[in-house]
Amino acid sequence: MARTRARTESDHFDLFPFISILICTLGCLLMVTMSWVALALGPGLSEQWRVMTRGPGDRSVEKAPTLLEWDGDAVTVHPEKVRVPWAAASVNNGRNDSAFGRLLELVRKNRERQYLYVAVRPSGFGNLDPLLALIRSQQIDVGYEPIQQDRVVSLAQDRAGSGAPTPPPPGR
Amino acid sequence: MASRRRQLHVEMSLVPLADMLTNTVGIMIFVMIFAVIVAQGTSIGKRLPMERKAFIPGTTTEKQAVLFVCSHNTVLPWRLDKLAERFMAGLGKPTAYDYEEWKAKVNSRRIEDDLYVVTARCEFAREDTWDGFTVQLVYFMFEVNLRPGVRGDGPDSVRSETSILRRELANMDHNRQYICFLLDSDSLEVLGGAREVARQAGFDTGWTPEPTTWPVRVVAFPPSEGGKKPPPPL
Numbered sequence: 001m002a003r004t005r006a007r008t009e010s011d012h013f014d015l016f017p018f019i020s021i022l023i024c025t026l027g028c029l030l031m032v033t034m035s036w037v038a039l040a041l042g043p044g045l046s047e048q049w050r051v052m053t054r055g056p057g058d059r060s061v062e063k064a065p066t067l068l069e070w071d072g073d074a075v076t077v078h079p080e081k082v083r084v085p086w087a088a089a090s091v092n093n094g095r096n097d098s099a100f101g102r103l104l105e106l107v108r109k110n111r112e113r114q115y116l117y118v119a120v121r122p123s124g125f126g127n128l129d130p131l132l133a134l135i136r137s138q139q140i141d142v143g144y145e146p147i148q149q150d151r152v153v154s155l156a157q158d159r160a161g162s163g164a165p166t167p168p169p170p171g172r
Numbered sequence: 173m174a175s176r177r178r179q180l181h182v183e184m185s186l187v188p189l190a191d192m193l194t195n196t197v198g199i200m201i202f203v204m205i206f207a208v209i210v211a212q213g214t215s216i217g218k219r220l221p222m223e224r225k226a227f228i229p230g231t232t233t234e235k236q237a238v239l240f241v242c243s244h245n246t247v248l249p250w251r252l253d254k255l256a257e258r259f260m261a262g263l264g265k266p267t268a269y270d271y272e273e274w275k276a277k278v279n280s281r282r283i284e285d286d287l288y289v290v291t292a293r294c295e296f297a298r299e300d301t302w303d304g305f306t307v308q309l310v311y312f313m314f315e316v317n318l319r320p321g322v323r324g325d326g327p328d329s330v331r332s333e334t335s336i337l338r339r340e341l342a343n344m345d346h347n348r349q350y351i352c353f354l355l356d357s358d359s360l361e362v363l364g365g366a367r368e369v370a371r372q373a374g375f376d377t378g379w380t381p382e383p384t385t386w387p388v389r390v391v392a393f394p395p396s397e398g399g400k401k402p403p404p405p406l
Contacts, residue, residue, distance in 0.1 A: 018189050021193065022192065022193055022196060025193060025196065025197060025200075026196060026200065029197065029200035029201070029204065030200065032204065033200070033203060033204040033207055033208075036204065036207070036208050037207045037208060049218045049220060050218065063222070065220045115222050117220045117222075120381070122357030122358075122360070123357075125355070125356075125357050125381030125383070126381070126383070128381055132403075136223075141222040141223065142222060142223055143220055143221050143222045143223060143406055144406070145218070145220070146355060146360050146363065146379070146381075147360075148360060
């Protein structure tokens with residue numbers, strides 16, 4: 001009887017500690033992954049806006065947008081992300097040598113194909129009208145969309161399917 | 173006897189377990205890297221519409237803007253025009269002889285509907301002249317407040333079938349009207365849902381920044397210069 005018990009005890013091998021270690025490691029890594037993803041999707045989310053095609057009759061599919069950011073103090077010109085203070089951007093009603101002025105000039109010359117799209121931060125709500133009035137005064141089409149204060153925004157470069165016209169081939 | 177004891181002693185190798193552990197950790201790290209890369213490169217498909225004039229079909233008449241207030245992350249219809257009309261009904265015009273009475277009526281009047289309570293304040297200036305006196309209205313201000321317990325549609329409830337927004341839209345004509353949201357900086361979330369609901373119902377939508385704190389005070393007199401016109405839809 002005593003011999004049988006001794007054999008049973010010596011044959012038994014407990015896997016529980018090893019499985020525990022495995023599960024704990026899995027759990028830790030899963031938590032790290034979830035936290036990282038949550039952070040990436042939450043406060044650190046960067047929005048990349050991609051132009052979506054709408055139904056027929058929507059003029060927004062005929063033109064290519066250029067993104068601007070407006071925070072109330074400065075205009076940020078995309079895709080270079082050059083920040084131009086409003087005091088400099090509004091000189092001579094936008095006809096100036098700032099990055100914003102140059103962009104306005106470029107879009108104005110090409111206004112049949114391009115328009116400006118303004119991402120408006122809450123801090124820029126109070127004085128959005130002067131910016132829009134300046135853009136409209138250049139006969140440039142404009143669109144605008146509110147965006148969270150700290151959210152990074154960019155325009156997807158790949159505009160396939162947007163319906164925007166491609167530049168004509170160089171003349172012979 | 174001694175050899176049997178030796179046979180019973182089993183030597184456990186930890187190598188397979190270490191393999192298993194390492195493989196699991198490796199797979200999880202792969203999953204982690206992949207998840208983070210995917211999450212950080214989130215691309216949001218968006219309409220990026222331009223401002224445009226919306227016309228009543230078959231005419232050159234522009235659609236009429238109907239205002240909705242987005243504040244405190246809720247959305248509510250803005251009905252001051254109708255409420256002001258009701259407020260002024262029956263008051264008549266003040267004269268030099270009854271302006272005190274008229275002022276008392278205005279300052280004590282209270283108009284309600286299912287969402288709002290409207291009161292008003294006015295003030296006159298009296299100037300004595302050699303042959304009598306003249307009276308002039310100095311200001312007239314409406315004060316619009318929410319009825320107790322009223323809360324607008326939140327980001328989730330705005331999509332429900334019983335939302336205030338849907339109820340209002342049911343009484344509107346998308347061929348003649350468009351919706352302009354007066355957006356406060358704390359209500360970006362509800363704007364998304366409200367726009368979606370409005371578009372599903374066939375309405376053009378636009379928005380304009382407008383800070384809102386209840387009660388909202390609207391000066392009707394003296395009239396503001398130019399007056400802000402709702403922007404066209406996007």
